[in-house]
Amino acid sequence: MAWFLVQWFSLSVLLFLTLFYLYMLIVFQYWKNRGVVYEVPTFPLGNIGFMMRKSFWDYFYELWQRHPRDYVGIFMGWKPVFIVQSPELAKQILVKDHEYFQNRYLYSGYSDPLGSLNIFTVKNPIWSSMRHELSPMFTSLRLKTITELMNINAQQLVAKIKRDYIDGNKIVDLKDLFTMYTSDTVAYSVFGIRASALNGQKSPLWTITSHMVKFTLWRGLEFTMIFVMPAVAAFLRLKLFSAEANEYIKEIFWNVVNERKTTGKTTDKDLVNHLLKLKENLKLPVDTDTELADNLMIAQAAVFILGSVETSSTTLSYCLHELAYHPEAQEKLYSDIDNALNESGKNVLEYDDLINLKYLSACIYETLRKYPPVTYLDRVCNKTYKLNDEVTIEKGIPVLVNVVGIHHNEKLYPQPEVWNPERNESPTSDNDNIQYTFLPFGDGPRFCIGKRYGLMQIRTALAQIVHKYKLEPTFPHKVAVDPYAMILSPEDGLSVKFVSRAN
Secondary structure, eight states: OHHHHHHHHHHHHHHHHHHHHHHHHHHTTHHHHTTOOBOOOBTTTBTOTTTTTSOHHHHHHHHHHHOOSSEEEEEETTEEEEEEOSHHHHHIIIIITGGGOOBOSSOOOTTSHHHHSSTTTOOTTHHHHHHHHHGGGGOHHHHHHHHHHHHHHHHHHHHHIIIIIIISOOOOOHHHHHHHHHHHHHHHHHHOOOOOTTTTOOOHHHHHHHHHTOOOHHHHHHHHHHHHOHHHHHHHTOOSSOHHHHHHHHHHHHHHHHHHHHHOOOOSSSHHHHHHHHHHHOOOOTTOOHHHHHHHHHHHHHHHHHHHHHHHHHHHHHHHHHHHHOHHHHHHHHHHHHHHHHHHTOSSOOHHHHHTOHHHHHHHHHHHHHSOSSOEEEEEOSSOEEOSSSOEEOTTOEEEEEHHHHHTOTTTSSSTTSOOGGGGSOOSSTTOOTTTTOOTTOOGGGSOTTHHHHHHHHHHHHHHHHHHEEEEEOSOSSOOBOTTOSSOOBTTOOOEEEEEOOO
């Protein structure tokens, strides 16, 4: 009897695998049957068998090199995915025909409240309501106020560089250093907590952000499944933020809220206060319980922390790395900053001064052009859409805009591998996408709401560092990307040598 059961089980497994294999063969004909050029998939993961060995950033860069065309088909597991690689089609998907592509493809399930209800992942109709309510947090007036704090933190950053990496002769891990800097800023921006990890103080945000931006094999796999195989993520009940991060952010949030209720003290400067007001005014579906409203608030705090820390620290790291290899650009930037300081008569440059430093912006834009932190912009087709006379995208098909490919298109950016700030001196403002050829923050209704906050955070640090120190290279110019990270991240953190200027 036992022998029979073993045989029956073996045959059942074999039959299932055979049927699954045949099903996959049919699925893998999807793009061929529709006349779309596509990457030849392999069983069982389609075109993503490289996971955890190569970064998605590298894959989408290489995809463009192999298929330098307006669009191409791939397979994420058994899911056909349509990749857009031209500015014109990016405009169609992100802006012109947004009504067909309102939601992201990534997993957004209610088993993961913080991961599914934040402004980045949440679906309509809640998304549009949240977007409307959160926009006032990022006005120019609020940014001018928070720039004062960013400058204070940047001064502490400059002091730490001298203390640890010049006088102390330590080797700097730029990603780690800038995670400290951004954590200090976001602690105040979100929770109104004034603490300095840069000065060695115990910082509640640094405790968790140092963990959030480091991807182990498991966290990398979990994060990847959420973005590229949401059905698997749903089945396994995976979480966008780690269990530790979920609990820690909730604890900080409610501690701050309860302290304000007890003391009666409040402030209109941080996100917590804004979210508490939002909770009172937010229009949610009928029969919504208070838990949903609470989770919506905490989810916005969580994603703001991750977004503010991760992308800004990465961009600052790559920008210093490139400046170290481009001394002419470095000196031009120093001269512009020095002249602005002399003209203003101030010790540090304030919001308007920094906005007006065109070459500073150009260096940041070019870093974001060459090293866009977000590899692609994901949407899912919510109703059948005719792209052109040759292609119709069916409901449920994910559509990804290949940001890396567009940014490295030599027809749009001659010698795209060369970091050249001069090519980015033309944008009129931070909102200029240069005819959809520059998309590090996305575009359309779902563009990054914290874009101007992130850019100002980078400006304040970069202006003070370059004015105080010369940068010399210590790493090879070509830098490996962390294969575990879904968002661009240098594998070894990056490093430069700081040399004090005589000013």
